[in-house]
Amino acid sequence: MITVTKASGEKEPFSKEKLETSLRKAGANKKIIDEIVSDIESRFQNDVSTKSIYLRAFMLLRRKQRILAARYSLKKAIMQMGPTGHPFEYLVGQIFKHWGYDVEVASTIEGKCVSHEVDVIFTGKKEQGFVECKYYNSGGKFANVQVPLYIRSRVNDIIDKRKPMPQYKNFTFHGWVATNTRFTGDAESFGVCSGLNLISWDYPKGNSLKENIEKYNLFPITVLTELSVSAKRQLLARGIVLCHQLLNKPEVLLKIMDLNEKKRELVMQEIKFLCSEE
Numbered sequence: 391m392i393t394v395t396k397a398s399g400e401k402e403p404f405s406k407e408k409l410e411t412s413l414r415k416a417g418a419n420k421k422i423i424d425e426i427v428s429d430i431e432s433r434f435q436n437d438v439s440t441k442s443i444y445l446r447a448f449m450l451l452r453r454k455q456r457i458l459a460a461r462y463s464l465k466k467a468i469m470q471m472g473p474t475g476h477p478f479e480y481l482v483g484q485i486f487k488h489w490g491y492d493v494e495v496a497s498t499i500e501g502k503c504v505s506h507e508v509d510v511i512f513t514g515k516k517e518q519g520f521v522e523c524k525y526y527n528s529g530g531k532f533a534n535v536q537v538p539l540y541i542r543s544r545v546n547d548i549i550d551k552r553k554p555m556p557q558y559k560n561f562t563f564h565g566w567v568a569t570n571t572r573f574t575g576d577a578e579s580f581g582v583c584s585g586l587n588l589i590s591w592d593y594p595k596g597n598s599l600k601e602n603i604e605k606y607n608l609f610p611i612t613v614l615t616e617l618s619v620s621a622k623r624q625l626l627a628r629g630i631v632l633c634h635q636l637l638n639k640p641e642v643l644l645k646i647m648d649l650n651e652k653k654r655e656l657v658m659q660e661i662k663f664l665c666s667e668e
Contacts, residue, residue, distance in 0.1 A: 391403060570590075
């Protein structure tokens with residue numbers, strides 16, 4: 391039996407079903423899925439890391455149908471959005487925008503006692519929320535209970551300041567913490583108990599970061615297999631974070647990246663696939 395070591399150091403039995411599901415969600419057909427799963431099962435016999443399985447599956451998927459590899463690489467791609475957390479803050483803001491709110495990213499606002507830097511503020515429907523984004527470059531790092539404890543006190547200070555203000559009459563206020571990895575069990579428990587909303591890679595079920603990205607096609611440019619790492623960094627430095635930004639402004643690929651026509655067409659094919667609503 392294959393034992394899988396996760397980025398956190400935890401071990402668990404290899405799940406054929408998990409691998410099949412991830413490949414299916416990337417768009418792979420049954421024939422490709424069966425071929426990749428068979429290769430993984432025959433290649434790895436004992437203890438193996440999730441990273442090794444991912445890299446092998448990604449390589450095979452890219453070889454068989456390159457355009458599907460972009461969807462499959464989503465988790466890794468988000469960790470390549472750094473080194474700062476600013477692109478991740480933009481991504482989180484876009485999720486709330488798709489939920490129907492007006493969004494501000496990276497703001498400094500007054501609390502009752504001190505001022506606070508807030509990563510994302512969303513407003514609408516007589517509601518306002520304050521979101522702290524915890525961005526990590528590696529999958530082994532979890533947001534522990536200290537994170538929501540700290541954010542709860544900050545949010546309370548902001549709410550105490552804003553609640554009596556006339557422009558926020560009858561408003562409901564919310565605190566949020568968003569991370570691209572996971573929360574510890576204690577962090578999730580504290581969030582539920584204290585009324586602080588948490589969203590991570592796979593939490594809460596049905597409304598997680600991954601599910602929202604896939605639902606609204608909010609794929610970061612770092613998933614693109616046809617662009618080099620340096621090209622992605624150039625785009626991120628210019629505020630181009632998501633694929634749909636390039637879909638709306640394809641001329642950026644010529645003006646900034648100086649790509650030839652053939653390469654640009656390949657990149658745009660990948661972007662259109664990722665942004666397709668079908």
